[in-house]
Amino acid sequence: MKPVLSKQTLRNVFEGKATPLQKTLVEQWLEDPENQELYFQWLEEWECDNLQFIPDAASAYTRSLQIQPSAGNAPDTYPLNRPKRLYRWVAAAVLFLAMIGVYSLRDRLYYERYTTKFGEIRTVTLPDSSRVTLNANTLLEVPRFDVNPKVREVRLTGEAEFSVKHTADHRRFIVRTPDQLEVQVLGTEFTVYSRAKGSKVFLNKGRVQVRSLANQASAPLVIAPGDLVEVSKQGNFQVHHHQSATVHTAWKENRFVFENTPLSEIASQLNEQFGVHIIVADSALAQRTIGGTFKAQNADELLPILSDMLNMTVNQREGQPKTYQLTSAP
Template identity: 55%
Template sequence: MSQNIFKPAILALFEGRATPLQKSLIEDWLTESSHQELYFQWLEEWERQNPQLIVDADAAFFQLSNQAEAENPKTSAVRPFSRRLNFFLGIAASVLLLTGICTYVFRDAILFQQYETTNGELLTLQLPDDSRVTLNANSALKVPRFGFGKTSREVFLKGEAEFSVKHLPNHARFIVRTPDQLEVQVLGTEFMVYSRSRGSKVVLNKGKVQLRSLKTKETKPLIINAGDVVTISSKGRLTLHHNQSLAPHLGWKEYRFMFENTSVSEIAYQLTERFGVQIVIADSTLAKRTIGGTFKAETADAFLQVLAEMLEIRIIRNETPSGATQTYTLTY
């Protein structure tokens, strides 16, 4: 169906006149990403052409009524009805304005299903294409509601997640995008993507993955293989590490921390990311101390208790107001 034929149905939807058949056709039409852009373009055009804010409506009404009465005194009899009509039209316009604003503000909620985890929480999802995603703590994933798997598979990740992507008969690529403009493309494989405030990385379990940073002018993507780990700098530079041990990067799926000569300052970062707590290290020497080993902990308190025994240090749980971030101080 051409755009010229389809546009009236979209406008009818904005005005609340769309039939069930039109709504069904619109839902199918929105599965194309280009159609989604056109949808919001038409919405902005419709809002400009249908201003919902009536400025000084009473003054405009009385001016029109007085002019009509001067030309024909008999029209004064219809003034009460006209005022009531203007009142109801104002209500209708307000409803349309609210609908337009809600559609614009909540368009992400309309077009995407969002999944989120909180402090210490893990979540495993089965996507419409039968791919599986496991979200680490304090992470979020946006998945399109319409057409996922038919022509493309594109999701948006903030935080950390492991993907087990199913290859489809139509060879639709699975694309992961992150806030720092990292693009990860696969057909079917297992990999992990980490994207938080201090940087990003990709860890590949099986198959091949194509990476590209949209921050740089380089158009040639980086192809990585199983066992590779790629870190991404704040400027979009990709650094490839071959034949890496993947266990330390994936232990979080079992609530495990895996360290190999890891500094206390790095451990503090990981606790903040996973449990949402704030760690204050009172001594610079303590911050540089390192430990190794595997530790399982589902709360910050449980891990810090083990850390205190290993390093023979004190962990002070600071008093914080209700609802504020819990703070711990590490000291000798």
């Protein structure tokens, strides 16, 4: 049974009044990603009610060393003060570790996180009325505080389609990815893909500028509607013109569009979309291609179709419910 916590329990943690049992319950409660957003909301409320300061623990400890024993203390009782000094050391260490913990969580405090699970598609509306549709297995981070009057900036890991709202003050909209790709727009519709194997940007409407911060020698590139830009790990651009929007936005309707796509690439797409592990038995099978549009909400709906079309067998590994091995049919 999942632990249920009250706001007061978390306030006790923030104020350092929590019992060991309460701290354990909070740790278990935070293992559920759905509770983490609520945690930071309540933390923000508590911080607004309790303005914090950063104590100078080092100076405090130095002053404590200068405190002399009272006249009534006999020399042989003075060592009894040593545990107090030890307590100050422990208190300073705990405070220091707490400050490190807050610093390590600064991104979670500053950014609101929108996530999707495998097989899930989600649309969110940003504070500026821009809309973002997240593909499966995607993370979008949006600043909680509007501190930059010139730029709206978000961070993306995964794949998403952006419909950016133009603002009266002409604020730029920037998308950043883990491989230091920067996509900058004013008002447009585009799709950004950023996963382990690389990044790419497809422009549906308007104009965008892409720039790789990982390659300072690469000049910013402005692309037009229908352009697809693939970004290598070294930050180099490869542009493909006159691309079909259907291919790059079909995932919003749980559709896969293949155009002479090799099975190896199809397996990679299914792995990313549904969190499965597909093993292609040999290189010859991996190079077989297929074309067409297929709708599927999980791997089990698509694999039988591919099996018939590519003359192969699909075997689910025993004891591994999400692992499939593809082999050529005899």
